[in-house]
Amino acid sequence: MPPIDTPAVPPDPTAAAGGRRPRRGKVTHFLGQNVGLVLALVMLVAAIVLYCAVYWAETQSLPGNFELTSTVNNTMPLVLAAIGQSFVVLTRGLDLSIGGTMDLANALAAVHIHDSPGSMVLWSVIVLAIGAGLGLVNGLLVGVGRLQPILATLATLSIYQGIAIKVLPQPGGSIPPVYTSVLVNPFQPYALLYVLLVALVWYAFRRSRIGVAIFAIGNDEQSARANGIDTVRARVTSFTLSGLFAGAAGLFLAATATAGDATTGNGFTLTSIVACVLGGMNLFGGRGSGIGVIAGAFVTTMIVNILFFSNIDPLYQSFYEGLFLVVAVVLSTAIGRFLRRSR
Amino acid sequence: MSEATQTAGGVVPPAVEGIRLAKAFGGVQAVDSATFSARPGEVHALVGENGAGKSTLIKLLGGRLRPDAGEVRAAGRKVELHGADDAHALGIWTVFQELTLLPWMTVAENLLIRREPRGRLGLIDRDRMVGEADRVLTWLGIDHIDPRALIEDLSLAQRQMVEIARVIIQDPSTLLLDEPTSSLGEKEVAWLFELIQGLRADGKCIIFTSHRWNEITSIADRITIFRNGAEVGTFTEIDEDRAVTLMTGRQLEAFYPQPPARAHDRAVLEVEELAGEGLRNASLTLHASEILGVGGLAGHGHRELFFSLFGAQAHSGRIVVDGRPARIRSPRDAARLGMALVPEDRKTEGLLLPLSVRANLTLAVLPAVSSLGLIGGARERGLAQGMVDALKIRTPGLGNPVRQLSGGNQQKVLLGRWLLADSRILLLYDVTRGVDVATKHEIYELMMRLAGEGRALLYYSSDAEELAHLCHRVLVMREGRIAAELSAPGITAEDIVTAAVRESRAAD
Numbered sequence A: 001m002p003p004i005d006t007p008a009v010p011p012d013p014t015a016a017a018g019g020r021r022p023r024r025g026k027v028t029h030f031l032g033q034n035v036g037l038v039l040a041l042v043m044l045v046a047a048i049v050l051y052c053a054v055y056w057a058e059t060q061s062l063p064g065n066f067e068l069t070s071t072v073n074n075t076m077p078l079v080l081a082a083i084g085q086s087f088v089v090l091t092r093g094l095d096l097s098i099g100g101t102m103d104l105a106n107a108l109a110a111v112h113i114h115d116s117p118g119s120m121v122l123w124s125v126i127v128l129a130i131g132a133g134l135g136l137v138n139g140l141l142v143g144v145g146r147l148q149p150i151l152a153t154l155a156t157l158s159i160y161q162g163i164a165i166k167v168l169p170q171p172g173g174s175i176p177p178v179y180t181s182v183l184v185n186p187f188q189p190y191a192l193l194y195v196l197l198v199a200l201v202w203y204a205f206r207r208s209r210i211g212v213a214i215f216a217i218g219n220d221e222q223s224a225r226a227n228g229i230d231t232v233r234a235r236v237t238s239f240t241l242s243g244l245f246a247g248a249a250g251l252f253l254a255a256t257a258t259a260g261d262a263t264t265g266n267g268f269t270l271t272s273i274v275a276c277v278l279g280g281m282n283l284f285g286g287r288g289s290g291i292g293v294i295a296g297a298f299v300t301t302m303i304v305n306i307l308f309f310s311n312i313d314p315l316y317q318s319f320y321e322g323l324f325l326v327v328a329v330v331l332s333t334a335i336g337r338f339l340r341r342s343r
Numbered sequence B: 001m002s003e004a005t006q007t008a009g010g011v012v013p014p015a016v017e018g019i020r021l022a023k024a025f026g027g028v029q030a031v032d033s034a035t036f037s038a039r040p041g042e043v044h045a046l047v048g049e050n051g052a053g054k055s056t057l058i059k060l061l062g063g064r065l066r067p068d069a070g071e072v073r074a075a076g077r078k079v080e081l082h083g084a085d086d087a088h089a090l091g092i093w094t095v096f097q098e099l100t101l102l103p104w105m106t107v108a109e110n111l112l113i114r115r116e117p118r119g120r121l122g123l124i125d126r127d128r129m130v131g132e133a134d135r136v137l138t139w140l141g142i143d144h145i146d147p148r149a150l151i152e153d154l155s156l157a158q159r160q161m162v163e164i165a166r167v168i169i170q171d172p173s174t175l176l177l178d179e180p181t182s183s184l185g186e187k188e189v190a191w192l193f194e195l196i197q198g199l200r201a202d203g204k205c206i207i208f209t210s211h212r213w214n215e216i217t218s219i220a221d222r223i224t225i226f227r228n229g230a231e232v233g234t235f236t237e238i239d240e241d242r243a244v245t246l247m248t249g250r251q252l253e254a255f256y257p258q259p260p261a262r263a264h265d266r267a268v269l270e271v272e273e274l275a276g277e278g279l280r281n282a283s284l285t286l287h288a289s290e291i292l293g294v295g296g297l298a299g300h301g302h303r304e305l306f307f308s309l310f311g312a313q314a315h316s317g318r319i320v321v322d323g324r325p326a327r328i329r330s331p332r333d334a335a336r337l338g339m340a341l342v343p344e345d346r347k348t349e350g351l352l353l354p355l356s357v358r359a360n361l362t363l364a365v366l367p368a369v370s371s372l373g374l375i376g377g378a379r380e381r382g383l384a385q386g387m388v389d390a391l392k393i394r395t396p397g398l399g400n401p402v403r404q405l406s407g408g409n410q411q412k413v414l415l416g417r418w419l420l421a422d423s424r425i426l427l428l429y430d431v432t433r434g435v436d437v438a439t440k441h442e443i444y445e446l447m448m449r450l451a452g453e454g455r456a457l458l459y460y461s462s463d464a465e466e467l468a469h470l471c472h473r474v475l476v477m478r479e480g481r482i483a484a485e486l487s488a489p490g491i492t493a494e495d496i497v498t499a500a501v502r503e504s505r506a507a508d
C-alpha cells in the first residue's frame, strides 16, 4: 500500500472575489440526505407511544424504570449485532454468520467466564478476539477469495454454529452475577451507557479513514479503487468489524440470559438485517446511519413488547412479529422512497 | 522535479511519453504499439474515432492500466506505474471518461477524499472539510455547486466539473482529461478552457480528448490522431477534412447523404396542441418516409416533446397515429403503436449495460423468440446477428456486454432493438451526440435507409448542420412551441439558428 498523499495545499482563497451563491443550510441538507435515519427515529417514537398505550390499557399505569431497564438490556445484543451487520451492508454485502459467531461467543462465555475479575476481563477479550477472527475469515473468503458474501457467510454460519455446539453441547454453564450486572444491570438502565458508547463508535467510524473506504466501496467499487482506496482491505475490515461486534453481542446475550445456550444466537442473523433495514440502511450499500440502526434495533424489540401486551395467543406470537416487521419494513421503505422523490 | 525537467543539454524532455505501448482486452487489441509524447507547457489534443484506443492510452499513462508491452516515461525517465497513486506521485493526474465520483457522498467528501482535514483523535473534521471545499469551489469559480450536496443530486455537467476540480487542486504537472467536455454546455466549456489556459501558462502539460473539432482547434497546440490503437501522426496545423480522413482511413466524400425522395404523403403521426411540462401547444405532422428534423436552442422543449410522444412524460393534447386517435400513457403504449425512442443518454435510458449485445437487441421481441417461457436460442441468435451485420455494430461477439461497446455502437444496439420490433415511427433524440465521425456517417446512412423503407423519423439534433443536411423539413422549437418550419431543399444551419433566435426576439 503506497503512502497516503500528503494533504494538498488548497489554492489561495483570497484570490476569489465577489459574493458566493447562498447555500442551503446544514440542517436542511442533513434531513434531505438522511431520510432513512429520520424515519427510523420517527418510527422509534411511534413504537414507544404505542407501547405506552398498550401498557396503559393493560395496567392503568405507565411503564417505569423496570420496563426501561429490561428493554435496553434485551435490545443490547441486537444493537451490537445490527451495527456489526451494517458494516457489511455498507459494502453491499450481508453477513449471515453473525448468528453463528454469537452462538460461539455465548457458549465460550458460559463455559469459561468465572467469578473473578481476571477471568471476566481475560475471557471477554478472548471472545472478542475470536469474534474478530471469525469475521476476518469471512472477510478473507470474500475479499481475497472473491466468494459472494452470502455464500461465504452461509457456509461459515454452519461451521461457527457447529463449533459452538461442540463447546457447549447442552444449554448450561453459568455467567457470574457480577458480570451480568456490569453488562446488563437488571435494576438500573445502565446499559444505556453502552448504547451511547456504540453511537460514539459509529460517530468515529463515520469520520475515520476506514469508514470512508467502506462507504466508498458501497458507492461504487471501481470508483473507490480509482480513488486509490484499497478495496480489499476495506472489505476484509468490514467483515472483521462485523465479527467483533457479533462477539460482543454474544457476550451481552450470555449476560442477559445468565447462562449459555449455543442456539439462541441463530435468530440474530435475520433480526440484525431487519434492524438495518428499519434503521434506513440501504441494502445496496454506501448509504445509511448507525444511529438509525440503533433505533431500528429498538423498534424491533418494541414490536415484540407491544405484541406481548396485546394479549395475543403465544402460539401466534412469532407470526405477528413477522407480520409487524414486514409492515414496518415495507412502510419505511415506501415512505423513504416517497420522501426522496419529492425532495 | 525541477532537476528532472532540465537535462544536461538544457533541452526540456517531454512531460509524459508512451513508447510502443500495447494493451489488449481479451481478443481486442485496444492499443497497438502506440507512441505518444507531450511537452510541458502545451495543450495536446488526442483525437480519433470511438474505439481508437484513446481512453486506453490515457489509462496507461495515468497508471490505471499496466501495458502489455512498451514503456511509460515521465520527465524523460522510464517509470513503472502500478496504480493511479504512482502516477499521482509523479504529478500525473487524470480525469477519466467514466467519472470516478462516489454518488452518495457529498461534493466536499469527493473533492477531498483521502485528504480530509483531520481534527482531534485523527477524525475527519467535517465542518472544516466543507469550508475547505467551499474555498476550492469559489477559487475555481464554480461556487454554484454546493459542497454539502450529494453528487447524485448534481447535473451531469456539475459532476464533470467537480471531477475536474478534484484533480486541479492536486496541482498536477501533467493533466490528462478524457472527453471532459462531452457533458458540458458552452459556458462550462469556456470555464474549463480558461482553467486549461492558466495551467498551460504555468508550464503544465495538458492532454485531452474530444470529438468537437472547433474545441480542439481553439485550444490545442498540437493534435495527435489515433486510429486502430496507434498514432497516425502529430500535427500543429491540420484542417478538419484531412483529420477526418486520417482518423477513418478513408475519404469522406459526401459526408452528409441525401435524404431519399418521399414516396408517400401519408401522415403517420399527427400531434395537436401537445402540452405539458416545458411544452406549450406543440403541433406537428409526420409522414411516412419522412425525416422531420427538430431544432432550436437547447432547453426549449425538445426533450419534453420526444418523451411525451413516447409516453415517458405526462401530457395533454391530441395524438393521432395512422389516422386513429391514440392514448399514449406509457412507453409500452407507444411501443405497441409502433413507436420507438432512441435517447441521447444511453447510459441511463434504454440499454441494459451489463447484459449482452444479443439480449439487448432482442429485448423487445422476447415473446416472439421464446417458447414455453424459455428464451429462444438459435432463432434469437440469428435475429441478433442479422442486426449486428445490418447496422455494422462493432462488437467482439454477440455475448459481450454492451458496456464494452463504444458510444456510437451502443446507440446502434438500441436502434437495432426497435428495428427488430419493427417500429415504424422512430423518435431519434440527439443520437449522434458524442459519437465519432465515422459512426456518425453510418448512422446518417442508416437513417436514409430507414426512411427509404417507409419508416417515419422524427429527429432532434443539437447540431444544426446535421438537421440542415439530413431532413426533409425542420421544425424550430422555442419555449415549448413550434416556432418555425423550414423545408428542403436549401435549408442551412444559419437558417435554423436564425429562426430560433429571431423568434426569440420577436416574442419578447
Ligand SMILES: Nc1ncnc2c1ncn2[C@@H]1O[C@H](COP(=O)(O)OP(=O)(O)O)[C@@H](O)[C@H]1O
Residues within 6 Å of the ligand: B025, B026, B028, B029, B030, B031, B048, B049, B050, B051, B052, B053, B054, B055, B056, B057, B404, B405, B406
Ligand atoms: N475494459 C475493457 N474490456 C474489454 N474491452 C475494452 C475495455 N476497454 C476498452 N476496450 C476496447 O478497447 C478498444 C479501445 O477502447 P477505448 O480505449 O475506450 O477507445 P476510445 O477511448 O478511443 O473510444 C475498444 O474496442 C473497446 O471496446
Ligand SMILES: [Mg+2]
Residues within 6 Å of the ligand: B051, B054, B055, B056, B097, B178, B179
Ligand atoms: Mg474513450
